[in-house]
Amino acid sequence: MTPPDLQTWLITQISEKPSLETLFTGFCKKLVKQGLPIWRSQLGLETLHPEDIGFSFLWVDGALQERARARPGLLASSDYINSPAKHVDDTGTAFTWKAGEDDRGMGLIKEFIADGVTDYVMLPLPFLDNARTASVSFATKAPGGFGAEGHEALRYAATLFSPLAERIALRRVALDALTVYLGATAAQRAYAGQIERGDVRTLQAAILIADLRGFTLLSDRLERRAMVALLDRWFGVMGEAIEAQGGDILKFMGDGLLAVFPLDGDASASCARALAAAQQTIAGTAKLNEELVQEGQAPLRFGMALHCGDVEFGNIGAKRRIDFTVIGPAVNHASRLEGLTKVVEQPLVLSDTFAHTLGKPLRSLGSHVLRGVREPVEVFVPE
Template sequence: MNRLEGLPRWLAIDAPHESVAALFAAFCHEVVREGAPIHRVSLGLEGLHPEVSGWQHMWTREALSSRETDRATAPTSRSYLHSPTRIVDETGRAFRRRLDQPSPHLPLLDELRLGGMTDYVMYPLPFLDRSRTAVISFATADRDGFDDRVLAELEFAVRLLSPYLERRVLRRISMDLLDTYVGPHTGQRILEGHVERGAVEQIEAAIWFADLRGFTALSETTPTSQVLAILNDWFGIAGEVIAAQGGEILKFMGDAVLAIFPTAADQDRRTACRRAMAAAEEFTHRTDAANARRRSHGAPPVAHALVLDVGEVAYGNVGAAHRMDFTVIGPAVNRASRLLHLAKRLERPVLVSDAVARELDTALIDLGHHELRDVALPQRVFEPGRRTSV
């Protein structure tokens, strides 16, 4: 009789499905409870995240551990290149090895053998998408290892578990991709079903709009690889300071970045503006430091223009029927765009609208009123500096 005959019902009805780690740990305990002689189980899953290659979960009868793997080093790391995982990835077939002899080309197996394990088997998880790593391995300390019946039962258990794991992995991939390409708040709205063209909500937000000065000339005179490196460094600083203050980048446009700091239950208009200003000040501090390093290496500095405004905007879907953008539109966004041109004309790295200035305690310099194209009334603007009455 199959010792795992109760596993299908358990997976369908009783198994915890709130996370991969919870499901994996419960699965291991259930397989042991039904009589499988396993003492160590490892689960390796690959995702789609710009910094994280995937996750490894390790279960023993004493503990569960989990860790992320770095995308930059995972494919070339010695631990992967000399591992059963690589063999299974390349062959698409199960790998089994009795641990009664040294395995000099597979250090993990030597480690398991010295730790008292006698047999090891790794199976590819039969996901529909076979383009990424999805493997699970079992090791036993039983003197006789795994017999054919146990191996067949473990393979059966893996096939049963696979669709439940793939469902969780696909959701994680979806969330990671949306976080990466549209931002966590916007991504959550899309997952919740806000996908109809023209479906928007009115929100109040501080607008954070910045771009590089002289980018066209830089692109004409600098190799593309260097231009991309400059952009990525610059955008990287913007992303870190905006996220640190609770803002969200909506889009990168060439050399420009548009972000918002929405008001919410725990963040009123004043708080949103102050967080946007704090991000602008930290951004300027860090880009100044980056320019100092560039000068020390004989490279020209990279100047920027950055503006802040605040107001009500329409936040949601615009675009073509089959290609939409989740963005913000409204007078505050339009004014921010015009202010950005003004900042370049005045050669000021940061400009703050009158509406934002009224919400700040930051010392500001009054630059007076200026005409903005397509904006009805002249706009009073400020730059960071000594405190001026607003």
């Protein structure tokens, strides 16, 4: 592709605001159309997420697929250590290979030899945000490879592609980070501009509050990192259940958790999802407790409560440190209700409001007095 052609196409993409998938697919097709014999191209970008170290788009013969790359253990894996990506990440320089050269002990190069690849290059992308890696690679099966002119054209193309790719990628990095720390709904609102202190909006939601029992005793007995690891395992069980049912975890409070399920559309269905998340947590914790007993540890005990009502959802805090959270009488009611699980000796209790909104058969535990609530309230558990 001649420089003006590529520049013109990329400029049009700025106004069209494509997704990274669309941009990369179009980029590969444009290069092929201009005579570069690309068989395979891969775009790899590091993100900011505790579980996924990054994501990549693999384009092979016109077909695109997205791949997530799990963070845990990746940098110590042999697949990464013996890879072109490791060379590019460490040196910030291009990696090249041609047919007839040694495979360097790299699994990827061995695959290329088997596939009949004649030339391969991986290039670092010159992102301004150099705290995270970004690269693009090209492979061809053409006799003679890309040639010196083709390699120069690919380097030039990658340099021109880089600013627009970074512009789109940074949005994903920002949303990933915000989602991890705020939750999906809060992340979208904060990124959209709801960041002013005191900017809160009334939201109808099912509220889930959970708390471990005997946390102080556990903290005294376990070494600090072991305690953190145990909390991570339990929160992991809860997080998977809540995320699977479309809820948002807004806050971890020591050994406790606050999550909401917005009552959008069908309120009964939203409450049903909240109840399903709670029941999945109970089942998941039972499985975790089996593992803990096998490891010689005591099983976990906990309490959960479900309530629903209006909450104020938004930014609350100091001038330079705010929290995106929910407050209101409904949240306080859910907290008081969770404390009742100790009295009734049930892992999960539901408020009368939640039971009414759910509209499905439940078992009543009768009326109980909640701390700070004037009148006794009827409490329910699943049948």
